[in-house]
Amino acid sequence: EAGVAQSPRYKIIEKRQSVAFWCNPISGHATLYWYQQILGQGPKLLIQFQNNGVVDDSQLPKDRFSAERLKGVDSTLKIQPAKLEDSAVYLCASSLGLAGRTDTQYFGPGTRLTVL
Amino acid sequence: QKEVEQNSGPLSVPEGAIASLNCTYSDRVSQSFFWYRQYSGKSPELIMSIYSNGDKEDGRFTAQLNKASQYVSLLIRDSQPSDSATYLCAVKRTGGSYIPTFGRGTSLIVHP
Numbered sequence: 001e002a003g004v005a006q007s008p009r010y011k012i013i014e015k016r017q018s019v020a021f022w023c024n025p026i027s028g029h030a031t032l033y034w035y036q037q038i039l040g041q042g043p044k045l046l047i048q049f050q051n052n053g054v055v056d057d058s059q060l061p062k063d064r065f066s067a068e069r070l071k072g073v074d075s076t077l078k079i080q081p082a083k084l085e086d087s088a089v090y091l092c093a094s095s096l097g098l099a100g101r102t103d104t105q106y107f108g109p110g111t112r113l114t115v116l
Numbered sequence: 117q118k119e120v121e122q123n124s125g126p127l128s129v130p131e132g133a134i135a136s137l138n139c140t141y142s143d144r145v146s147q148s149f150f151w152y153r154q155y156s157g158k159s160p161e162l163i164m165s166i167y168s169n170g171d172k173e174d175g176r177f178t179a180q181l182n183k184a185s186q187y188v189s190l191l192i193r194d195s196q197p198s199d200s201a202t203y204l205c206a207v208k209r210t211g212g213s214y215i216p217t218f219g220r221g222t223s224l225i226v227h228p
Contacts, residue, residue, distance in 0.1 A: 045217070091159055105216065107159035
């Protein structure tokens with residue numbers, strides 16, 4: 001079974017530029033998550049989708065970050081304009097979306113963003 | 117206020133010893149608890165999940181949950197150098213959406 005795919009793996013941009021990340025979840029997984037992991041910290045949830053609807057985006061800096069999940073499969077996360085503090089690894093994860101507590105997340109390899 | 121607390125470490129143990137990793141959480145209605153292992157430069161991978169008070173064993177790993185004390189731990193028996201990684205504790209709250217919250221992780225070093 002193929003895992004969660006993300007691209008690009010690495011990205012270097014200058015501040016105030018824009019950048020987009022792509023995620024393809026495991027086939028059949030209804031729930032998709034985007035996390036930001038700053039060096040030395042745990043992953044912070046940015047947004048969670050259930051199919052193509054947003055479950056939670058309370059920690060997404062909406063003035064500069066946006067995300068979409070068209071057709072309930074692939075997702076893109078965009079940052080515009082980027083700031084130095086956005087330098088981090090952006091992790092995409094997916095899960096079956098089972099009701100209750102036993103839904104397991106599987107993480108993609110992440111995209112390492114460096115903002116200069 | 118941090119919702120999930122972990123000692124960042126590093127925790128250093130000799131090969132063959134038991135490594136004990138601890139995590140506390142603030143939300144009393146949390147229902148699901150997870151331990152992930154993250155090697156440097158890699159993404160997190162699930163090791164254990166636990167939902168009920170008590171112990172849950174899987175091979176060399178034992179997860180322990182005490183909801184009254186809001187405490188969850190991970191024991192690694194017969195630690196190996198390959199266990200050297202950061203261990204992330206994650207908690208899922210109730211409330212319909214089961215939003216996961218991660219701690220900052222504890223770095224474990226197993227030395228030969």
